[in-house]
Amino acid sequence: MITNEQQERIAGWFSGRVPAQWQPVDVTVDKEEITIVLTTPDVELADDATDAVRAEARAGRASAFREETREQRMEIAREAQHRYERKVSWGLAIGDQRVLWTHVSAPVMTRLRQPERRVLDTLVDAGVARSRSDALAWCVRLVGQHEGDWITRLREAMDSVAQVRSEGPAA
Template sequence: MTESAAQATIRTWFIERVPDEIYSGELSVTVDAQEIVVIGEVPAESGDSNASPTERIAAHREHSRAGRIAIARDAETIFGRKVSWGARAGDTHRLYTHLGVPVMTRLRQPERLLLDTLVEGGVARSRSDALAWCVRLVGERESDWLAELHDALAGVRDARSKNPLDRADAS
């Protein structure tokens, strides 16, 4: 997936500032308009070597809290977005904190009935949860198509940034 210049700047900023004591290996830095999510591998020497991945992640969360908070404060000031953290230990992934941002939508009755069916069937606790479930499902099932769409949009953003009518000297 192609990323925007702002996303690349934010990713580089975190890579340069997050020390190996907090995360080892490559960082995953995901950016949207409200939030930056940083996820990395729990260092091998972090915690008890006999502990389960879940226990290692929990210990890492406590051990790295002060360092992560200091980095997040700087990033939130610079980039104007909340910073959320998570970790990987083997195949286990956990988000420590993350935003749940409300999104308004207008749905016609057939769509509302679909959400209500998911609620009544116990798939979701509310219409909001049902809609989030649907979005996750599309993300999982259509990931290749979404990646292609994201790359195409990056090209559109790049072309728009070169628009000669937006330049100050074009007036």
């Protein structure tokens, strides 16, 4: 489990390391990966621009930003990967859009009984997911969306337990 203190330390390092014009940075950390979402100003379009035009303009800005910053982002990622022993993934926030360019897709082994497998197979057969793996990821995202507050409270409780443990006697 990643503690709030670890998350804050890593976020602090990136806030200091990433150029000011890419700020603020949104840093998310787990056991395998650090995901950095940079920020760039939104595109300036006429007020009557359609949502489709706005989305395409943002996609173009994100693509250009990705290419223009590639070398510097790779250098920062190398430093961070050495320092924190995790892969670094990048994304960009532009307006109300978030684009992730790279990310780790970590395999997770699980044992499911027939009723759970049937749920996954139904999602695959209905075309909601391409595979059982995609179906399981879809289910996890759905739980995260609908139980987000509960998950947040659970993480906060685990952070409190980690804090209390760290204050206890050394083993």
